[in-house]
Amino acid sequence: MKDKYIQLSHGGGGEEMNQLIKGMFFSAFDNEVLRQEEDAAVLSLSNQTAFTTDSFTVSPLIFNGGDIGKLAVAGTVNDLAMMGAQPLYLSCSFILEEGLAIETLGTIVESMAKELQVSGALVVCGDTKVVPRGCADGIFINTAGLGQLRRPGISAHQIREGDAIIVSRDIGCHGATVLMNREGLELSSDLQSDCATLWPVVEALIAAGIDIHAMRDATRGGLSAVVNEWARTAGIGITLDEKAIPVRDEVRGLCELYGMEPFDLANEGTFVLALPAEQAEVALAVMRHFSCCPEAAVIGCVDQRQIGRVLLTTPWGSLRYLDAPQGELLPRIC
Amino acid sequence: MKDKYIQLSHGGGGEEMNQLIKGMFFSAFDNEVLRQEEDAAVLSLSNQTAFTTDSFTVSPLIFNGGDIGKLAVAGTVNDLAMMGAQPLYLSCSFILEEGLAIETLGTIVESMAKELQVSGALVVCGDTKVVPRGCADGIFINTAGLGQLRRPGISAHQIREGDAIIVSRDIGCHGATVLMNREGLELSSDLQSDCATLWPVVEALIAAGIDIHAMRDATRGGLSAVVNEWARTAGIGITLDEKAIPVRDEVRGLCELYGMEPFDLANEGTFVLALPAEQAEVALAVMRHFSCCPEAAVIGCVDQRQIGRVLLTTPWGSLRYLDAPQGELLPRIC
Known part of the structure; x- marks a missing residue:
């Protein structure tokens, strides 16, 4: 040129x-x-x-x-x-x-x-x-x-009561990183976007015969947007355990600084999975072979407690609603 | 909302x-x-x-x-x-x-x-x-x-010596209209963009059994870009007859005003066709049934005069090169 x-x-x-x-x-x-x-x-x-x-x-x-x-x-x-x-x-x-x-x-x-x-x-x-x-x-x-x-029929409509909900890694890294880079913040950390191609791990899950009910990457709107959409579409309730949801300290710190919730932050290489609870351990074992899923974890389950809503069990044992995010946290995040 | x-x-x-x-x-x-x-x-x-x-x-x-x-x-x-x-x-x-x-x-x-x-x-x-x-x-x-x-094999590589070149209507209306609207020019005319969906006329050409060699809509870069690309890709020469190329008076007038050539102006519902010369009349008859092809015309032919180049016979009988446009005539035309 x-x-x-x-x-x-x-x-x-x-x-x-x-x-x-x-x-x-x-x-x-x-x-x-x-x-x-x-x-x-x-x-x-x-x-x-x-x-x-x-x-x-x-x-x-x-x-x-x-x-x-x-x-x-x-x-x-x-x-x-x-x-x-x-x-x-x-x-x-x-x-x-x-x-x-x-x-x-x-x-x-x-x-x-x-x-x-x-x-x-x-x-x-x-x-x-x-x-x-x-x-x-x-x-x-x-x-x-x-x-x-390669595996037809994956859809929010397939989610059933008793399904386990898995997240593939710690959440919010993409949103937190873009915010940090945009604001010129120099954190003493190696915080970086989770941006990654997820096909290899999905291919492995399919090959392992995991009966994936629903699967979605938690991009704009973060984890909250995905689970709320699922609860509404499938007409079920979802209860998540806040302690079980992996969040890095740097992400948590930025969220406190800016008054945000890590659940609402965008990800670009993090996905949520709904599958029969009895297959959760096998799925986690498959996922942990991949560098994009360092902290894959079961974070909750599908139930009938509040149809169409998502409940969060806080570290103090109380329950609160986890709603879909409103407004715009971070424009031009992706 | x-x-x-x-x-x-x-x-x-x-x-x-x-x-x-x-x-x-x-x-x-x-x-x-x-x-x-x-x-x-x-x-x-x-x-x-x-x-x-x-x-x-x-x-x-x-x-x-x-x-x-x-x-x-x-x-x-x-x-x-x-x-x-x-x-x-x-x-x-x-x-x-x-x-x-x-x-x-x-x-x-x-x-x-x-x-x-x-x-x-x-x-x-x-x-x-x-x-x-x-x-x-x-x-x-x-x-x-x-x-x-529906009709595989249409490609610039199929263009042969002796093919006729057809244009589906008068050229340059989209470029001229956008220029006119952008500059706030009020012409005493009903000049409007040629913007149109071309599938119905193409479907009719295929149904009529026309042996379409190559076909391209003359968008950015206009007619000149299409014929020059064809001459280069197919390794043939193309000679066009300037008198045969339909151009509206309003478009010609705007071109004179702005020092442009209608051949270089963008179109959004005008296409160029290369086909065996003996099928040209049938193709024109098919095309003229469609309101998007009011002035379909044979404008030239494929030859070996200047391999990879396009020649234009002017109304005065002289020959000149019609080159692909350089620079940017009208940004944000499409």
């Missing part, structure tokens, strides 16, 4: 855009389908294909443990994985602000290419738009994903 | 976002798949599925003959149609700026729902992000699309 900064001409449909696409995107994402350069990628898919999309607007673009590129791949791949689908193909669409450093874009694209390797998914089509300075903030990325269902 | 303007909480993953999605998006795009509300839509697809994506950042959001919503549906549907694929499923991802009028969003979403009816495609998954005031410009929309190939 002869230019150092993105110019409007990089989105103009002419030679400059061609150079950006061929020089940077095609070389990072290279594969047979992309090389066809048609208006659309032609794929072989089955009658059990999962399809999802996400746009990413995180600020700052680069944070402890990840960047917007890693997030854009892991986020969409995880939405497929949560349906029990093996991620196969991604589209990738960039909205770039005039003046973005091409070096920054290169770092982000390389990060995407690296994260794709974790699941083996391929970027097979894309789009690039450039908007004038001030009309966007650096870079926004949209990815849509296609995956092949 | 109780709010009049988009707030950060509409993207927060909590109750407010839920209300926006259920209250506006689900009611406009309602279908069986969407109603499942899972992390990903589960679809039945074939082994000849086309997959494409586009982000839309057009300014102004509403222009003569369309708006960003119509564009976001027609644009992605057309990318599928140009591959000979019947558009089936779309994802839809919104990036909204805090403060956007909910009424404006409603107008755009209704426009999307209406345009979907032309091809019968369904929105089956989506995403909503809200960024703080000043971090985006009103609304950006990404759509990714899936279609079933």
Whole structure:
């Protein structure tokens, strides 16, 4: 690339855009389908294909443990994985602000290419738009994903009374990290985003024959949003044990400082699982083989105490409602 | 919706976002798949599925003959149609700026729902992000699309010497209209964007047995970008007859005023076709049944005069190169 900064001409449909696409995107994402350069990628898919999309607007673009590129791949791949689908193909669409450093874009694209390797998914089509300075903030990325269902029927509607609720690791790291990086806080810690591709651990759970009822990554709205949506959709009650929910001291400290609850903080590589209680120990054993699930734990169970609501047993033995978050804690978290 | 303007909480993953999605998006795009509300839509697809994506950042959001919503549906549907694929499923991802009028969003979403009816495609998954005031410009929309190939093998690589080149209508209306609306020009004309869903006319061409070699909608970079890409990709020459290329007087006038060429202006419902010359008349007869192809015309042919280049016979009989556009004529045209 002869230019150092993105110019409007990089989105103009002419030679400059061609150079950006061929020089940077095609070389990072290279594969047979992309090389066809048609208006659309032609794929072989089955009658059990999962399809999802996400746009990413995180600020700052680069944070402890990840960047917007890693997030854009892991986020969409995880939405497929949560349906029990093996991620196969991604589209990738960039909205770039005039003046973005091409070096920054290169770092982000390389990060995407690296994260794709974790699941083996391929970027097979894309789009690039450039908007004038001030009309966007650096870079926004949209990815849509296609995956092949390996374990059909995973759904909140499958949750049953008596199911155990598992969380895959300590919660709130992504939200806390972005907050810390944004506010320029220097904590004497190695706190970093949990941003990770979850397909390998999901694949292992399926291979181990775990009867996954429901599975969801706890992104915006955090753990509270997932369990409240489940309680409402499945028409059941959920009771969680606060002591059992892993939270790092740094995350807890930031929450106290900003008046937030770790349950509401966004995660980007943390998922919640509902499954028959008798399979919980086997599932935990499978999950703990993966570096993205260091503290997988049973955190509660499905019951009929309060239909459509989530109860939290506090460390003092009292009960309170854990509601879905309201308002906006942290804009541009993902 | 109780709010009049988009707030950060509409993207927060909590109750407010839920209300926006259920209250506006689900009611406009309602279908069986969407109603499942899972992390990903589960679809039945074939082994000849086309997959494409586009982000839309057009300014102004509403222009003569369309708006960003119509564009976001027609644009992605057309990318599928140009591959000979019947558009089936779309994802839809919104990036909204805090403060956007909910009424404006409603107008755009209704426009999307209406345009979907032309091809019968369904929105089956989506995403909503809200960024703080000043971090985006009103609304950006990404759509990714899936279609079933009805006529495989359409590709620039199929273009042969002797092929006729057809354009589906007069060129440059979208670019000229957006320019006119943006500059606040009041022309004494009904000039409007050509923005349209092209699947019905493509379906008719396939049904008529037309041996379509290549087909592409002349969006960013206009007619010049398409024919230059074809000449390069197919390793052939193309000679166009300037007199045969339909251009409206209003578009020609605006081009003279701004020092542009109509060949370089973006279109959003105009396509270029390469096919055996002996089928050109039949194809034109089919196309003229559709209101989106009022002036379909043969504008040139494929030859070996200048391999990889496009020649233009001027009205005075002289020859000049028609090059791919360089730089950026009109940012945020689509």
